[in-house]
Amino acid sequence: LKYHVINDALSINQVANSDKLLTLLSKNSIDVSFGGGMVMADGCHxxxxxxxxxxxxxxVIDCVLLP
Structure with a gap:
């Protein structure tokens, strides 16, 4: 569950302007991308x-994030 949580309260615009977000799971990060009007986190919409x-x-995302 810690891989789904970051230590900040970011709006979707702030998330979309990020390349990576550091998670609470021992220095793992989530890759963020934006395209076609959709924000994606590690491939999840x-x-x-x-x-x-x-x-x-x-x-809310449409799949489970795995480290």
Whole structure:
């Protein structure tokens, strides 16, 4: 689960402007790409974004991230 979490509350625009995001899983990172109007994280499409939570921001993806 730590591979799905970063130590920052980023909007989808901030995510889209990143190349890599450092996860909470011992210095592993997620590759981020943007194309065709879609943000992708390690090949998974972001299908719902900017869901505010009390401790951060949730972005829903369409597959499971594996380190």
């Amino acid at each position: 972001v299908v719902l974004s900017n869901i505010r939570a009390s401790n951060g921001v949730i972005h």
